Amino acid sequence: MRLAFYGRVSTQRQEKEETIENQLLVVKEKFEKEGHVFVKDYIDENWSGMVLERPDLDQLRLDAASDLWEGIAMYDTDRLSRKYMHLCILQEEFEKAGKQLLFVTIKTPENDEDRLMFGIKGLFSEYERYKISERFRLGKLRKARSGQLIISHAPFGYRLFKKTDKEHTRIEIEPYEAEVIKMIFTWLGEEGCSIREVIRRLTDKGIQPRKSMRKVWATSTINNFIHNETYMGTAYFGKSKAIEPKNPLKIEKYKRIKKTSRVLRPKEDWILIKVPTIITEELYNKVRARMEVNSKFAPKNKKHEYLLTSLVACPCGYNRVGEQGRYYRCSQRIYTFPVKQSCTEGGVDSSMLDSMVWQEISQLLLQKDLILDYYNRWTDSLNAKHNTYESQVKPLERGLDSLERESARYVKAFGAGLLDFQQFQELKVELDNKRLLLQAQISVKKSSADEAKRTHLTEGMVDTYCQFASAALNGLSFQQKQEILRTVVEKVTATQKEAIIYGYIPVKKLNTKEDILNVEQRPIHRNHWIA
Ligand SMILES: [Zn+2]
Structure with missing residues (x-):
């Protein structure tokens, strides 16, 4: 049989002895002796088995559709994944493509019983992974408890x-x-x-x-x-822990480390070291x-009100900050202190800029053509999103199906006495949670698709809106004006001579007086104009 080799090593110190070379050697020796031929190697180096998106594994999955090779050989199931769910997904995928999986450590699953063992093995390798990281964490904790320091550099002093x-x-x-x-x-x-x-x-x-x-x-x-x-x-250990970032700065397809953010632990969990x-x-x-x-009581905190707080920028790139209730002043000197500032732009009269920008924006909010145009562009973009509905909801529904199959496997394992009741219950609870999460995701995706189906805005509706809006705009409080500006304006770049407003136009729910005061969502489109 023509075979592909798949190898993976992580950076985990526990796996240092399991180098790629060792895996290659052992795997090839065993299967070449049995008369197989290796045609391609796939190797993911420094990748954790907890991450499914790995470059060479992806290539392997893609190549599975071709007849480049007929089987995949590797050292152990945990090279594919240390997550039970992932292992099941991969196993099924390769099986469907008609590719055989060969391992040095266990025999290839051929019948239902083998497949069950394969699954159980996956389960334990996940458990083993948690045990390893837990052991590592406990080791650090024990060190800290005994008064040893776990730091890489000393604080100043x-x-x-x-x-x-x-x-x-x-x-x-x-x-x-x-x-x-x-x-x-x-x-x-x-x-x-x-x-x-x-x-x-x-x-x-x-x-x-x-x-x-x-x-x-x-x-x-x-x-x-x-x-x-x-x-x-008093020094503390364990003040924070790693988590996956909620709003990642950039989306990367291949990520070696998922938990790149940190949050503080509750203070009672900190460990004090003298x-x-x-x-x-x-x-x-x-x-x-x-x-x-x-x-x-710092003078800068004395209450002055600026309509454009945190929205005004200087051409040099730094923000302008309100000062003495009279100016928006470039803040470069604050950031580069004590180095002397290089920006020579003067302060901009704040009440003048406030009223100019407000005038401009409130007029824009009443321009029928503009609103109609933006609204329809917005619904078009939503409709475009809707077209990807199939590609977004379908995979989730498939995930739900595979959970059902997993559940059936557990029942079988329990029936066969491979799991005791408590283990079975725990697995079931975990599965139920996954199912709930998937169902929630599906309903969110579906409702946003429904929203996109709403009808286009007519000219009559815009007329009604403009009547409401012009009455409403006249009676606004300072806070309400500020809120609108923050919703519509992204940035105002100002000098003593001119101001450029960069902004968004609110186009969601335009029909009532309340709605123009509570625009919830930043529309997708941007525009800029010169005042
Ligand atoms: Zn400046």
Whole structure:
């Protein structure tokens, strides 16, 4: 039989000895002896078995449709996946394509009983994976509990001594940096300095932060010092844990690591480790208290109202911030402090810009042609989305089917005495949760498709809207105006001579007075115009 080889190694240290070379050697030796021929190798290096989207595995699945090879050989089922669900999906897929799966560790599933064993094996390899990561986590926890440090670098003020044969990792006071920390806390706590004043003094004294490309202190660095309880002699382990990001910055097809975001754990789960003290608890608390007072009464927090808060930009790229209730001023100097600013743009009169932008926008909101055009473009785009309905809902429904089959397999395993009642119950609960999730996803996809089917807006409807809108626009409060501007305007780039408004037009639900005040959704289209 012509065979494809599939190999995978992850970065997990537990699997170091299972190199690709070893897998290749063992697999090829066994199956070539049996008279098979290898025609193509597929290798995913540094990929976790918990991730299904791997480049070479994808290629393998694509090639399964061709007659390049008749079977796939690998070391163990866990090379394909460490997730039971994934393993089932892959097994079924290859079986359907008429490709045989060969393993060194277990025999190829030929009948229902074998397939059941294959599934059970998958189940245990998933369990094993959790056990490994759990063991790893527990090991770290145990270290921390016994007072050992698990850090890769020491905070400013300390030096790290890495673990040796005789000693654990520890941190000790770095005398020069510790003096700097003491100085900073004293300035803040005893002399009532602001953070900017602290930075000015440090710069005057020629004291530099530890590693900084700009060789300049940032306010955030000083802020981190103020919030770092290590200086009082207490370090914490396990403050946060890794999760999958909710709003990823970029969508990547192939992702080695899924959990790239971090969230704080509840404080009672943190583990306290004693370290040498640099400042007293009294001084630390004094600084914290003072900083809170400062931020409450800082002049910049005095209430001035700007209609375009956080929407105005300077041509240099930095935001403009409202100042003294009179100007939108370029903020470059704040971010590059204490380096002198290079932007020479002056402040822009805030009340003038506010009223100009409001005039422009409120008129746009009453232009019939524009609204009609945008609305219809919007419904068209929704309809275009609807065309992908088939491709979006169908796979989910197939997923539901495969859950049913999985459920049947469990029942069989339970019947055959391969699972005890508790294991069976646990698996069933897990399955039910997956099913609920899929059903919810399906109903969401379906309802958005229904929404797209709604009829086009007529001219009469736009007329009605405009009547409502012009009456409503006149009686708006400051907050309501601000809300509308935030919905419609993306950015205003302003100089003393001209302003460019970049924005969106709200086109969803235009018929009532309430709706123009509560535009919920940012439409897809953008436009810009010059005031
Ligand atoms: Zn600027």
